[in-house]
Amino acid sequence: MHVRPLGAGFARLTSGVVLPWRVADRAILRDPGSRRLWSARVVDVDPLPLSRRGAAGRRAEALSTGDLSAVRLRSRGADREEVLGRLGLTAPAGAVRVGDWLVDGTTLADWQARLVAAVREHHRREPLSAGMPVAEAAHHLGLAAHLPPSLGQAAVRALIGPAGLALTDGTVHDPAAGGLGAAEASIAAVEEKLRVTPFVAPERGELADLGLGATELAAAARLGRLLRLPDDVVLLPDAPARAMRVLAGLEQPFTLSAARQALGTTRRAAVPLLEHLDGRGWTRRVDGSLREVVR
Structure with missing residues (x-):
């Protein structure tokens, strides 16, 4: 057996065989050469390197506090409650449960501060991003070293509210962040055009000339500035309601061609707009070529 002194009154014993020790067990150590004896009390049976x-x-100083369960949990950041029980320990004060794991309160506070910093940095680097996915946040915080992946993500979710952050569609974001940055003027130009001709969606080339790609359009849609439809069709958010007022005045049922002419738009915009109305349950197909307004 190898003995490594840690500090006053503490030493680490390393044995070549597995010993069935539990925390608070008593032991007698004997030097076979000098035959000196020492009494020992077990304070940790599964120490970190x-x-x-x-x-x-530092380890001896921590152990001198006497709260062995707190020392163990603090050194690991997180541990299974069942493991603590098997070692003869109970959950320390300040521990937070995440699933069947216990997380040290100080560690959790550190994760929270780091999560806030990471999300804000993400917004700074990618101002048009919706935020940081939960899985990415857990990876960034290095939670895989403490918790299984699913529980690491559960820990992130538990931190979001207390940290003043928000969760939308699996993405962590700062409610104070937002805006369109450099894309603001281009989005405003699209909005102005659509106020004059609400169903004439800008062509792909027009959007490209304005510097508006998928990222910028997704951000505008997320902020409620534009409605994004398939095939790169963008309209104002009130376009569906305005379209319904027009379509309700048509003879029912109506064709795609009749709807397109009434709305004063192209087939490229009319098709995804009508499919959007179908999806909302505001219109429905009668057969392969006819639709009607649902009353």
């Missing part, structure tokens, strides 16, 4: 300079002294 002492890999950094000064780690032994």
Whole structure:
């Protein structure tokens, strides 16, 4: 058996065989050469490696507090409650449950601060992004070293509210962040055009000339500035309601051609707009070529 002193009153024992020790067990150590005896009390049966300079002294100082379960949890950041029980320990004060794991309160506060910093940095680097996916946030915080992937994501979700962040569609974001940045003027130009001709969607080339790609359009849609339809068709958010007022005045049922002419738009815009109305249940297909307004 190898003995490594940690500090006053503490030492780490390393045995070549597995011993059935539990926390608070008593042991007698004997030096076979000098036959000296020492009494010992077990305070940790599954210690972490002492890999950094000064780690032994810091470990002895931590153990001297006497709260062995708190020392163990703090050194790991998180641990299964069942494991603590098997070692003869109970959940320490300040521990937070995440699934069947216990997370040290100080560690959780550190994760929270780092999550806020990571999300804000994400918004700074990608101002048009919806935010940071939960899985990416868990990876960024290094939670895989403490918790299984699913519980790492559960921990992130538990941090979001207390951190003043928000979760939308699996994405963590700062409610104070937003705006369109450099795309603001281009989106405003599209809005102005659509106010004059609400169903004439800008062509792909027009959007490209304005510097509006998928990222910018997705951000505008997320902020409620534009309605994004398939095939790169963008309209104002009130376009469906305005279209319904026009379509309700047509002879029912009506064809795609009749709807397109009444709306004063192209087939490219009319098809996804009508399919959007179908999806909302505002219109429905009568057969392969006819639709009607649902009353």
